Every structure is written in C-alpha cells, then in structure tokens.
Amino acid sequence: MRGLLRQQRAPPSGTRPSSATRRSAGDERRAFGEDLVRRYTADEYIRALAAATGRSYGFIHQMLVEAGVQLRRRGGSRRRNAAQSSEG
Template sequence: MQIRPRVRIVGAERHQLAQHIAGRYSAGESIRALAASIGRSYGFIHQLLEEAGAEIRHRGGNHRTRPTTTAAGAGK
C-alpha cells in the first residue's frame, strides 16, 4: 500500500490507514518496515499506531535468555 508523498492524510482515510497499519504491526511487522513499505517516516507510522491505540513494543529484537554459568565453570 503506497501513499502519495507529501499529501496530508485526514479523516476517514487516516482512520482506515491507522487500523491497517495497527493490524500489520500487531502481526509482528516493525515500525521501520511499515514506514518503508508505505513510503512514510518512522514518526508518521508511530503517530498512526498511537492514534489506533496499538501497544508499542519495546526496542530491540529477540532477546534470548543466556544460560547461567556456575563459578566452577567460569575459569574454563
């Protein structure tokens, strides 16, 4: 879905776009990927997500827990 550049999006069109973006975001797509796919800025996408009531994920990727090391195994 490409949006015309430098065109203000308001009213029902903005609400519809916000719902569409929020659905894709909740499915796991990143804000940067969404911005690139529709040709708008990160800030614009972030604002639409807030307007749609989407819960913004924390920064960073997949953080796996690291196995704990024991004091005996630390010197190896």
C-alpha cells in the same frame, strides 16, 4: 542572508501531492491506521511499514500511538531460555 528558511513552492496546479507528502484525513486516515495496526501487531517493524508505505518513521509511530497500540520495546526479543539464565 544565510540561514533563512526557504519558501516552499506549491505543486503545479492540477497535480496531486505524492502519498508521502499528502495529508491523511477522515475515513482514509482511519482505514490507513487500521491497516498499520494490523500489520504492526502481526510483528512487522515500524521501519518496514514506513518503507512499504512511503511515509516517515515518525508518521507511522504517531499513527500507532493515536490508535492506542502498545509499542514493542527496541531491539526485538531478548528472552533467554531457563537453562541459559540459571548458568550465568
């Protein structure tokens, strides 16, 4: 029957899941979150953090939100200097 969900296979015994599929917990998650906060507040993009860590955009976003980070708006800085804003 089409449309049925495929069953997920367990990894072979004795192997560890990759960092992208492994769950983070406790001190490891806290330390990872602190590193993400430090890098994000130093103007690194969420997508760049996701690519560098092998995690998804959604995971990085959620970690930052859980840490209480004020997320930047999309599209980067759109500020104009005073001379440009008065012209038009």
